[in-house]
Amino acid sequence: MNDGPAQRDGVVSIEKLRSDIKAGIIDTVTVAIVDMQGRLTGKEIQAEFFLEEIVEHGTEGCNYLLAVDVDMNTVPGYSMSSWETGYGDFVMKPDLKTLRYLPWQPKTAFVLADVVWLDGEDVVVSPRQILKRQLQRLRDRGLVAMCGTELEFIVFNDTYEEAWKKGYRNLEPANLYNVDYSIMGVNRVGPLLREIRLAMTKAGLYVESVKGECNLGQHEIAFRYAEALATCDNHVLYKLGAKEIAASFGKALTFMAKVNQREGSSCHTHLSIRTTDQKMIMADADNPSELSLFGRQFLAGLLSHLEELTLFFAPNINSYKRFVEGSFAPTAIAWGRDNRTCSMRVIGHGASLRVENRVPGGDANPYLAIAAMLAAGMDGLDKEMKLEDPFAGNAYVADIRRVPATMDEALRLWQGSTFVAEAFGGEVKEHYANMARTEITAYSRAVTDWELYRSFERM
Template sequence: MSSRVHVSREDLEDQIRRGEIDTVLMVFPDLQGRLVGKRTTGRFFLEQVADSGTENCDYLIACDMDNNPVPGYRFTSYEQGYGDMLARADWDTVRITPWVDRTAMIMCDLHDVDTGELVEVAPRSILRRQVDKAAAKGYLPMVASEIEFYLFKDTYDEAHDKGYRDLRPHSPWLEDYHVLQTTKDEYILGQIRRGLEAAGVPVEFSKGEAGKGQHEINLDYTTAVEMADRNSVYKNAAKEIAHLSGRSVSFMAKYDFNDTGSSCHIHSSLWSLDGETALFQGDHHDAHHMSPLFQHYLAGLIATSREFSLLWAPTINSYKRFQ
């Protein structure tokens, strides 16, 4: 596990005072994994936001893919009146985003505006509770990801204007591991890799994938909440960088039924709480070198796969990937 570029609160405040940063994104993931939140000016951030946080409407964690509030939630609804949540900075997540001029990003935890308690149904809160439960049993979950996407010649506006049909992949060729073909896309992919590294999202590598204009970027493994944050930052960065270059990307599971689907491969393991010992390695007496913990872990994944498909395949489009 590599250490990421760390920006402390003091570092950020100094950069704001020097005029190097004039915009701070206070963000959190919605139910689709997208980053939502507010841009604050550097001055206002120092004066009001750094200690107190920002208020955001609570319907933001009850929206569908089109950002429409979905009825029927106990947490928030039109009937009970949409309220606010308080987004407070997680100071371990400060990032400078070099692809957007003079801008920093901070992941936030969501709190009840009246009680100050964490919003239990917020995605980061849910994941952190699971990590805490694992820690109580002596385990540290570690995670890595491989997330695939398509790069298109169309801009986002052009794709919208033609109903997201007949999109033009950036390459007419299958690119799986192909160096020459991916070099043609490197003016985008290189920006994404370098931007992520500078923003504290360590990248192992990128490669062409089996579809036309399809790519994969692998992120270095880390703790569960940090990896979830990195995935959201990665997808947001890829879309913004593509947009700034007059291109677009899609992480849809199956953007075209006749083309290769895009996957999100998740590698997970359990370690000792100090992060020094991997707990899945068995001894030489086991034919597959699997520890009993690993065997039970894998069995649990298999036994609960039907229920967890609600999270692994959350949209109609997800099931097209299962063809």
């Protein structure tokens, strides 16, 4: 996270869009919001209509988009959206600072939208708005958050349709052995990874590198850090684009946290706090390799609240399958200097000194994960929390606090937390508790392959 440009040119002005629509270069504008699961949902708008109506007024969508499960089923328990309230509309209001072109889609522009009610008030449970409120709290202190998210994914040679029809069994990974840091392993999947890398660059994301990972067919494309909101906006667009590009190659690409018994896919989340005039405050002025008092208090807040905030780091039943000893996913709540067995890893020097949260997986909603980190860190500052000594050695076998091992445990800690309500408000707390209850209920009713293999004949 050295000082440098956070994002390349790629964001388009509304004047440029008008000119390109008139010239026939662009004929479609995708307007999207981020749902609870971190997915992009919205509409494809005819370009002229976007200019004439949507820029100023936004476009409506059913408010159930922030109150459904992964399968888009209407589920009970949400106060903002239900059969009793008639499943009305909210407004997707374009944030023109996110306007860009999608090189992997013909003649298409893309813009993210914030979610507001018909009277213009924020929909407070919207993930993007949840993060923006924490960022405003940070700005009120004269601070900004710089973030990077490292998403791992697994590529399969099957199409998405073939994988579905196979019940996601016996899929063929794009690499048949561990390709961690392997140049040949990356090059074997080179055409796809290159297309994703170049497409994201044209869309304005700043690509750093591509590398192989431990699982079969597993890779990572890393992007340059940016201000927190821009990082999250880029993150969700990248996930969408990578899947769409993979599909065009006849392959399937998944960010699922744990797809098999091997290593899961992480979303290591790097965070550094600066002043609004970009002064570095995380590192100690006299010893740039060490955290400042500010950095120590901020990290102490992260560790103090990690258990009760895990629901924002690990939002699905499958998320918790990553937390296995010796898997490079954390099980212990500790921090260490460049120690990958800890949940919080401090790395870098001086301007690049930062905290890496190793808890989130590839399925994490980045807006919620970073909002949780900021809220916890600010509480550490407010209460002048004392940071424990760094952990040295293998945290997997240490007798210390553990990351919640199941979603049931994470939900219990979330619901029992007074801090969650203080930081995010009661409506957000209950909304995402209901999301977790819905996930747990669906899982408890499912009959899995594991049960069939154990019981079909032998019980």
